[in-house]
Amino acid sequence: MKAISFAGALTLATVAFAGDNAAPPLPLGLSPKLYELTVPKPPTPAQVALGEKLFNDKRLSADDSVSCATCHDPAKAFADGKAQAVGIKNQVGQRNSPTVLNALFLATQFWDGRAGTLEDQAKLPILNPIEMGMPSPEAVVTKVKAIPEYSAAFKQLNGRDVTYDDIAAAIAAFERTKLSGNARFDRFLAGDSKAFSAQEKRGWALFNGKGRCNSCHAGNAVSPLFSDQKFHNIGIAAHKQDFVQLASEAIRVVRAGDEQQIDRLALETKFSELGRFLVTRKENDIGSFKTPTLRNIGVTGPYMHDGSLTTLWDVMDHYNKGGIPNPYLDGGMQRLGLTEPEIDDLVAFMFALTSDDFQALEKKEFARQRGLKNKRPERDTDAAMGKKGNLGDLAPNPDIKNPADVGLYGPVVKAEK
Amino acid sequence: MRKGVKSIETKHYEERDSFFDGLRRMDRRGFMRLAGLSAGIAAAKGLVTPQSFQLISVAEAAPSARPKFSFAYISDSHLYKKELNDRFVRSLVRAVDDVNRLDPQPDFVLYGGDLAQLGQKEELDLGKQILKSLKAPVKMMVGEHDWFLDMGEHWRALFGEPQYSFDHKGVHFVTLMSVNEKDFWTARGMTPMERMQTVAGLDNGLQSRFEVGQPGREWLKADLAKVDKNTPIVVFSHSPLYKYYKPWNFWTDDADDVQALLKPFKNVTVIHGHTHQMLSNQIGNISFHGMLSTAWPWPYAPEGLPSLTVPMNRPDPFSNFDGCGDGRMDVLEGGLVDKLYNLWDRDPVTVKATYLASNGKQDRPPSSRLPPY
Numbered sequence: 048m049k050a051i052s053f054a055g056a057l058t059l060a061t062v063a064f065a066g067d068n069a070a071p072p073l074p075l076g077l078s079p080k081l082y083e084l085t086v087p088k089p090p091t092p093a094q095v096a097l098g099e100k101l102f103n104d105k106r107l108s109a110d111d112s113v114s115c116a117t118c119h120d121p122a123k124a125f126a127d128g129k130a131q132a133v134g135i136k137n138q139v140g141q142r143n144s145p146t147v148l149n150a151l152f153l154a155t156q157f158w159d160g161r162a163g164t165l166e167d168q169a170k171l172p173i174l175n176p177i178e179m180g181m182p183s184p185e186a187v188v189t190k191v192k193a194i195p196e197y198s199a200a201f202k203q204l205n206g207r208d209v210t211y212d213d214i215a216a217a218i219a220a221f222e223r224t225k226l227s228g229n230a231r232f233d234r235f236l237a238g239d240s241k242a243f244s245a246q247e248k249r250g251w252a253l254f255n256g257k258g259r260c261n262s263c264h265a266g267n268a269v270s271p272l273f274s275d276q277k278f279h280n281i282g283i284a285a286h287k288q289d290f291v292q293l294a295s296e297a298i299r300v301v302r303a304g305d306e307q308q309i310d311r312l313a314l315e316t317k318f319s320e321l322g323r324f325l326v327t328r329k330e331n332d333i334g335s336f337k338t339p340t341l342r343n344i345g346v347t348g349p350y351m352h353d354g355s356l357t358t359l360w361d362v363m364d365h366y367n368k369g370g371i372p373n374p375y376l377d378g379g380m381q382r383l384g385l386t387e388p389e390i391d392d393l394v395a396f397m398f399a400l401t402s403d404d405f406q407a408l409e410k411k412e413f414a415r416q417r418g419l420k421n422k423r424p425e426r427d428t429d430a431a432m433g434k435k436g437n438l439g440d441l442a443p444n445p446d447i448k449n450p451a452d453v454g455l456y457g458p459v460v461k462a463e464k
Numbered sequence: 465m466r467k468g469v470k471s472i473e474t475k476h477y478e479e480r481d482s483f484f485d486g487l488r489r490m491d492r493r494g495f496m497r498l499a500g501l502s503a504g505i506a507a508a509k510g511l512v513t514p515q516s517f518q519l520i521s522v523a524e525a526a527p528s529a530r531p532k533f534s535f536a537y538i539s540d541s542h543l544y545k546k547e548l549n550d551r552f553v554r555s556l557v558r559a560v561d562d563v564n565r566l567d568p569q570p571d572f573v574l575y576g577g578d579l580a581q582l583g584q585k586e587e588l589d590l591g592k593q594i595l596k597s598l599k600a601p602v603k604m605m606v607g608e609h610d611w612f613l614d615m616g617e618h619w620r621a622l623f624g625e626p627q628y629s630f631d632h633k634g635v636h637f638v639t640l641m642s643v644n645e646k647d648f649w650t651a652r653g654m655t656p657m658e659r660m661q662t663v664a665g666l667d668n669g670l671q672s673r674f675e676v677g678q679p680g681r682e683w684l685k686a687d688l689a690k691v692d693k694n695t696p697i698v699v700f701s702h703s704p705l706y707k708y709y710k711p712w713n714f715w716t717d718d719a720d721d722v723q724a725l726l727k728p729f730k731n732v733t734v735i736h737g738h739t740h741q742m743l744s745n746q747i748g749n750i751s752f753h754g755m756l757s758t759a760w761p762w763p764y765a766p767e768g769l770p771s772l773t774v775p776m777n778r779p780d781p782f783s784n785f786d787g788c789g790d791g792r793m794d795v796l797e798g799g800l801v802d803k804l805y806n807l808w809d810r811d812p813v814t815v816k817a818t819y820l821a822s823n824g825k826q827d828r829p830p831s832s833r834l835p836p837y
Contacts, residue, residue, distance in 0.1 A: 262782045295567065331811045374558075374565060378785030378809040381551075433550070 074226050074402070076233030076271050077149075082226075085152050090220035097200050098221025101214060106190065107173055109180035110135050115172070115218065118144040124405050125225060126347040130354030134178035141319040143354035146347045148227040148402075149340055154276045158336045158352040161326045165219035170211065184211035227342050228271065231399040236456060243399065248449050250396025253389055255450045258366075260393070262379050263338045268457035273341035273400065278323040281380055282371030283351045284334035287320055290373055294333050297321055301328050322352065333375040345398035346408045348416070356425065358416035359397055363390045364425035382431050529818070531794035531802070533633050536563040536600065538790045539576025539737035540757035542609060543587045551784055552581075555758040556594050559790040562806060564599050570792065571632065573600050576737030576755050577607025577643070577702035583660050585618050592622050603630075607702040607737060608643040608674070613660040627680060629687050635696045635795055638687060641680055642701035642716055642736075646672035666712050673710065673717040674703040681718065684725055696731040696799025704736045706745055706752060709765035714739050726750055731799030741787075742805055744815055745770035751820040753793075753803045761787030764836050772820060774829050775836035776807070785809050 070082055070089055090098070101107060105114040118132045119125040125147035127133075132140040142158050150156065156168035172178040173187055181187045191197045191209055201209035204217075232251075234242035243251075254260045266273040284290055297318060300308050318325065323332035336352040350356040356365060365371075367390065369382035385393070394416075401409040429435045450456060541556040563573055575595060580587035588610065595602050606626040610619045616626065626641040648671055649659040662670050676684070691697070699705065705722050708714040716722070726732045732750045740762040743754025752770070761779050769775070779787030786809040794802040800817035807813065816827040 291565065295565075329811045331809065374561065378780070378783030378788075381784060 071224065071226070074228030074233075075237060076228030076230065077226055078269055078271060081152065081269065081271070086223055090223050093204055094217055094220035095224050097197075097204060098217035098219070101191075101197075101218050102221050106194065107179060107181070107187065107214075108135050109182070112136075113179050115169075118172075118178075119147045122408075124148060124343045124346045124402075124408065128348070130349045132178065134172075134175070135180040138177045140175075140177045141316055142352050143349065145339060146343060147222050147225050149272055149342055150225070151223045152272055153274075153337075153340075155337065159323045159326050160278060160337055165222050166212070166215040169215040169218040169222075187211055187214065227402045229403045230342065230401055232396075235399075236451060244395070246392050246395045247399045249389075250392035250394070250399070251450055253385070253393050254396055255455055257389070258383060258385060258393055259379075259381075260366075264341050266341070266456065271342075274338045276338060278332060278335040278337055279377040279379070280322070280332075280334040280336075280373070280375045281365070282334075282373055282376055283336070283353065283355060283365075284320040284322060285371040285373035285376075286353075286355060287317070289317070290320065290334065293317060294321060294324075294375065297324065297333075298330060320353075330375075334373065335375070335377070341397060342400050343402055343405065345401045345416075346405050346412050348412070358419050359394045360390060360416065360420055360423060361425045363393055364423055364427070364431075368425070368427040368430035382433060384432055530797050532635075532797050533571045534566075534568075534792055534794045536566060536570040536573045536790065536792050537576055537735070537755050538563065538573060538595075538758060539755045540578040540607065540740055540759055541591060542578055542581040542757070542759040543591050544581050545584070545586050546590065552759045553590070553594070555785065555788060556591070558785075558808070559758045560594060560598055562790050564597070566792065570600050573598050573602045574700055574735070575602055575604050576700070576735070577605045578609040578737065578757075579604075579607070580610050582657075582664060583610055583613030583618075588618055588622055603637075603639065603700075605639050605700050605702055605737070606641055606643065608645075608663050611643060612645075612663040613656050627683060633795075635698055635799065636688075636691045638684065638697065638699045640676055640684065640699060640701045640705075640722075642676050642703045642705065643674045644677040644680065645674065648672055671713070673713060673715050675717040676701075676705075676722055677718070681721055681725065684722065688725060688729075691729075693728050694730050696795070697726065697729045697733070698795070698801070699726065699732070699734045701734060701736050703738045704743070704745070704752060704754065705734045705750075706747060706770070707768075708739070708743075708745075708770065709768045712762075712765060714765060723747060723750060733799075733801050735793065735801075735803075742773065742776050742813065742815075743770060744772040744774065744820055746772055746820045746823055751800055751817065753801070753815070756787075756789040756791060756805055756807065758788055758790065772824050774813075774815070774831045776810075776813075777832040777834035777836055780809065783809050 070079065070086075073079055073082055102115045102119075105111050105117070107114060113135050118127045118129075120127055127144045129144070131142060132144045134140060145158065150168075151165060154160075154163075156162040156165060157171075162168040162171065170184070173181050174184070181190075188209055188211055191201075191214060197209065201207075201213055201217075205213055207213075231242045231247070235247075254264075263275050263277070263279060264273045265275060287293070321333055323335045323337075324330070326332070344350075345359065348354075348356075348358065350359070350362050356362050363385065366380075367383045367385045370376055370380040398409060398413055538556070538559045541552055541559075543552050543556065546553050563570065573595075579591035579595075604623040604626075606616065606619055606623075610616070619626070627639060629636065629638040631637070645663065648662070652670075654662070662668060665671075688697075701716070703716045704714060704719070705716055706719050707716065726734075727749060729749065734750055734752045735755060736752065737755045737757070739754045740757035740760065741754060741764060742756070743752070745752035745754075754773075761776070763778075764773075764775055776787060787807070789805060789807040791806050792804040794804070796802060796817055798817070800821060802817050803815045805813040805815070813829055815829050819827040819829065
């Protein structure tokens with residue numbers, strides 16, 4: 048605010064006044080305290096408007112073919128429905144596009160958490176040769192500066208010529224407004240007992256009980272994202288046959304102390320499967336990826352960091368058999384012994400975490416996924432039920448009541464809207 | 465200049481002096497190795513001349529710190545019959561996979577005792593079956609959980625005598641039977657199963673303390689009498705050969721007598737299981753290393769923790785594997801060992817021989833910022 052020019056000060060002052068500390072109305076289910084902690088200073092409408100424009104602008108990419116919205120499509124709950132992101136010249140990346148909704152609450156960005164803020168996140172895909180392909184931050188600035196509407200808007204907003212940081216800040220400001228709650232789940236907790244079907248209630252009890260989903264995807268009134276925001280190896284990376292070999296190669300490089308080389312490895316496609324390890328260099332992080340939020344999970348498939356699981360039934364099958372064994376598998380992974388009706392209940396519960404704005408999409412997605420129910424590549428009932436393999440003994444079938452009655456979610460804050 | 469801060473010139477001259485000093489003391493082979501090494505590093509860093517002379521001291525210290533060979537360890541699997549509990553089975557299988565993946569392969573694997581939970585035939589058979597898939601040869605040690613149902617009958621049938629020694633690449637290895645107990649069962653008229661379950665309990669006033677015992681010590685004395693005092697000695701025992709927290713029977717009653725027998729030797733390492741946790745101890749000339757369990761981690765005892773131990777923090781209750789693991793010992797040219805804890809849900813932790821030998825003054829392993837449990 049100190050650096051603004053005199054000309055811009057007048058307009059800005061009004062905007063800033065209107066925007067300062069005024070939290071937007073929050074969707075049902077999101078904690079005002081969490082918002083306050085995450086966004087100490089809410090973005091101004093001018094920042095947001097500019098950010099939205101940039102978010103949707105394909106001119107940020109090298110050949111004007113891809114924008115942020117290409118992979119984070121507002122109509123698809125800010126994901127893209129594809130297994131792996133597709134960038135310029137139809138190049139296919141290694142990872143699935145996560146939703147932008149509620150991304151402001153995440154402690155780290157990207158599947159491997161290599162960016163700490165939305166600003167840092169916004170900068171990288173623009174420069175990634177597979178994604179938006181711009182050669183350098185300077186090139187992005189030159190291109191944006193040459194577009195008169197942006198040039199003027201940035202000057203008015205910040206009182207100076209556009210910088211790469213300013214571009215990222217504007218995009219991040221827009222993304223900070225992408226809040227999501229308002230699910231059947233939230234209405235049910237807020238007291239609408241009819242919002243949840245019997246199946247969804249059973250699903251939620253299983254989620255907190257036999258399914259052990261809450262080990263990593265715990266949701267509560269304070270942290271309503273259904274993610275522990277940590278990184279776990281659940282074996283998805285081990286779908287690739289050379290995973291152990293890959294990991295040993297990378298460990299050898301790190302032990303030899305050549306960190307530059309591991310950076311190069313990270314860019315090579317197959318090494319991206321080592322996930323968080325490439326960020327921390329800690330053996331414990333090999334093949335681990337961030338626990339995604341489960342809000343809107345029904346409409347943001349396909350699933351996992353590489354989009355390799357098509358439906359939520361596939362996801363349940365994966366967990367039910369205890370994941371894919373590999374030397375770095377998270378110790379919390381074990382077979383679950385869920386029956387078919389129990390899997391259906393859990394999937395129903397997850398769909399009940401969809402925001403009301405996406406009801407039509409939810410209906411469509413649910414029908415599509417259910418249509419694939421008999422095509423289940425991950426299903427291994429014998430492993431899930433312990434008839435083969437050494438995949439862990441089951442916890443006794445819990446006699447768990449509805450978590451809402453037990454008070455597992457914590458006191459629910461009355462909705463603002 | 466602030467006190468205690470050396471100027472760049474001072475540092476340069478110190479490094480330079482140590483460089484030339486090192487050159488004087490080095491043999492030709494060492495010099496060639498160093499020359500190749502520093503040229504390689506200089507090239508890799510894009511340097512024309514090495515900016516630091518420090519490399520020399522690292523290379524010079526290398527011969528005694530260089531591993532001669534390594535062996536792996538797996539311990540305390542506490543197997544139940546698979547129908548009762550397959551989690552511990554899964555853990556042991558995992559440890560076997562870990563060891564089979566080691567590159568290069570260890571010379572042998574030491575199994576540290578408590579293969580079974582209640583000494584049952586099925587439990588011991590299952591353990592033997594799983595350990596069979598190890599690529600490297602296995603040396604067995606007995607634990608109290610393996611022994612007190614039939615007083616070792618089935619264990620002996622499967623694995624032979626519980627007390628033996630062998631020589632390997634210039635190191636004398638001794639495997640001790642350290643979990644003998646004084647007869648507390650006959651007078652009480654206990655059945656074998658009652659006896660077994662008493663010993664398997666952690667804190668009870670009934671059982672006596674573990675001991676190597678008079679005959680065991682006599683055997684050890686005779687065995688060591690044949691060994692030159694400069695030969696490195698590695699002793700395996702199930703219980704620690706020191707006195708650590710009597711109420712939980714992490715205690716070996718005649719530890720002092722055993723230590724006395726080991727005292728004349730220059731390099732002595734004792735490796736034990738039983739305590740299921742990271743433990744490091746140094747008593748006189750003897751370095752002690754506690755091994756991890758594949759079944760579960762114990763909390764640290766409320767008192768008496770050896771001062772060189774860098775404790776792990778509390779395991780994650782959501783994870784079956786956290787705080788458990790297996791390991792590797794690199795036997796160094798000098799005779800002592802570097803120990804690597806391969807913790808399954810954490811980063812590996814290495815405890816160097818120099819850390820113990822210097823009584824904690826050098827190479828302290830990184831400790832967790834979280835409190836121990």
